[in-house]
Amino acid sequence: MATHIIGGGLAGLSTAVNLIRAGRGVHLYDSAGHCGGRCRSYFDSGLDRRIDNGNHLVLSGNRAVEEYLGHIDAPGELTGPDGAVYPFLDLATGGRWIVEMGAGRIPWWIFSTARRVPGSTPWDYLAALRLAWVSENDTVAGCLDTSSPLFEKFWEPLAVGILNTSTDEGAAALLWPVIRETFGRGAAACRPLIARVGLSETFIDPAVDFITANGAEIHLNTRLRALAMNGGRVSALEFNTGPVALSDGDSVVLAVPPVAAAGLLPGLETPTQHRAIVNGHFRLPHSTEDLSFLGLVGGTAQWLFVRGDVASVTVSAADALAEQSSDNIARILWGEVCLALDLGDLELPAHRIVKEKRATFAQTPEQVKRRAGVRTEWPNLFLAGDWTDTGLPATIEGTVHSGRTASETVLISSR
Ligand SMILES: Cc1cc2nc3c(=O)[nH]c(=O)nc-3n(C[C@H](O)[C@H](O)[C@H](O)COP(=O)(O)OP(=O)(O)OC[C@H]3O[C@@H](n4cnc5c(N)ncnc54)[C@H](O)[C@@H]3O)c2cc1C
Numbered sequence: 001m002a003t004h005i006i007g008g009g010l011a012g013l014s015t016a017v018n019l020i021r022a023g024r025g026v027h028l029y030d031s032a033g034h035c036g037g038r039c040r041s042y043f044d045s046g047l048d049r050r051i052d053n054g055n056h057l058v059l060s061g062n063r064a065v066e067e068y069l070g071h072i073d074a075p076g077e078l079t080g081p082d083g084a085v086y087p088f089l090d091l092a093t094g095g096r097w098i099v100e101m102g103a104g105r106i107p108w109w110i111f112s113t114a115r116r117v118p119g120s121t122p123w124d125y126l127a128a129l130r131l132a133w134v135s136e137n138d139t140v141a142g143c144l145d146t147s148s149p150l151f152e153k154f155w156e157p158l159a160v161g162i163l164n165t166s167t168d169e170g171a172a173a174l175l176w177p178v179i180r181e182t183f184g185r186g187a188a189a190c191r192p193l194i195a196r197v198g199l200s201e202t203f204i205d206p207a208v209d210f211i212t213a214n215g216a217e218i219h220l221n222t223r224l225r226a227l228a229m230n231g232g233r234v235s236a237l238e239f240n241t242g243p244v245a246l247s248d249g250d251s252v253v254l255a256v257p258p259v260a261a262a263g264l265l266p267g268l269e270t271p272t273q274h275r276a277i278v279n280g281h282f283r284l285p286h287s288t289e290d291l292s293f294l295g296l297v298g299g300t301a302q303w304l305f306v307r308g309d310v311a312s313v314t315v316s317a318a319d320a321l322a323e324q325s326s327d328n329i330a331r332i333l334w335g336e337v338c339l340a341l342d343l344g345d346l347e348l349p350a351h352r353i354v355k356e357k358r359a360t361f362a363q364t365p366e367q368v369k370r371r372a373g374v375r376t377e378w379p380n381l382f383l384a385g386d387w388t389d390t391g392l393p394a395t396i397e398g399t400v401h402s403g404r405t406a407s408e409t410v411l412i413s414s415r
């Protein structure tokens with residue numbers, strides 16, 4: 001009895017790791033020449049540095065991430081400040097502030113002016129509890145006071161970063177599970193964390209090592225073209241490399257993006273709209289050790305990450321920006337990096353602009369309703385991926401959670 005997993009992104013890897021731990025035989029296939037999908041690192045010859053396809057921020061309270069990293073023996077591969085410290089810069093005014101959450105579940109820190117967003121009141125923070133009772137049709141901007149400084153300087157950058165969708169159209173219902181699991185549990189659960197070395201070193205390579213060390217096969221450059229159905233179940237997989245016949249008891253997990261899943265399973269309802277993320281990576285004249293990340297408002301860039309001598313900025317919900325030329329984007333973002341790092345008027349250095357036009361599905365109320373469950377009409381075919389109905393945003397946490405759910409459902413279904 002084996003499980004064939006299509007897609008070696010985080011969802012497929014998480015499914016594979018959990019099934020192997022349960023003693024199940026696994027075959028993993030990916031159409032690319034590597035695993036990782038939308039979450040990976042590579043060497044960029046223009047920059048002469050290894051970079052991530054995009055900056056990925058996770059929160060220390062992301063329990064599924066913590067469990068996954070434990071399973072693949074990579075628990076120390078995320079790094080961040082000791083506390084829940086969020087430094088910000090307003091690019092328009094030059095104002096800087098730090099939001100620093102307190103240790104306990106009761107947020108006494110909101111009564112300290114030094115730890116709050118400038119101009120905000122404790123009641124602005126408590127008003128966000130409204131998110132716990134939103135309906136599936138509510139947007140973020142429809143539920144929070146968009147005129148308050150707290151919205152502009154904290155909720156908006158955070159919500160756009162989490163949902164990759166503007167607050168005017170982003171689904172408020174997806175924000176509450178994140179807030180409950182992180183900000184609702186005190187500082188230890190809401191430390192901002194990034195990959196210590198790179199995304200692949202943290203999330204992908206240790207999983208690949210775990211899978212292959214346990215005797216499972218990973219087939220790269222292997223694209224699934226079609227699923228053959230017979231007798232009410234998937235009977236064979238048609239790859240570019242040839243067919244694979246399934247034995248009785250074998251199951252299949254499709255852990256591919258929604259467009260690919262809809263192409264392989266006609267009639268499957270999936271999200272159809274996406275939002276872009278643009279990342280700019282810039283070589284700095286020297287390494288900056290003391291700053292790992294900074295929130296930016298009042299400009300184009302939204303988050304700045306510095307690792308060694310590479311500064312990387314992220315713009316989420318960036319469909320309009322992604323239409324501009326990379327040269328133009330580089331000039332805009334480099335100007336903002338110079339402001340943020342006090343670099344003066346340094347000339348544009350070696351850089352790389354990465355436009356991920358389908359970074360995630362558009363997390364609007366209408367598109368969220370199109371997320372598919374883990375089961376399909378075929379009893380031996382299951383779905384995983386950040387776009388499936390996890391109840392969580394399309395993030396690393398939601399993705400590894402989907403892989404865990406898919407593996408549990410496979411095991412239950414084959415008992
Ligand atoms: C630029 C960017 C920034 C992001 N920032 C964050 C962040 O800060 N925090 C966060 O938590 N999340 C972030 N995310 C989201 C996160 O990366 C994704 O949610 C996650 O990687 C999705 O994983 P997945 O396995 O569902 O899909 P994918 O990574 O897309 O994996 C699907 C895999 O399927 C393969 N495939 C497709 N079709 C076939 C086929 N027919 N046959 C075989 N294989 C196939 C693909 O090659 C791919 O490897 C970001 C994403 C991007 C793009």
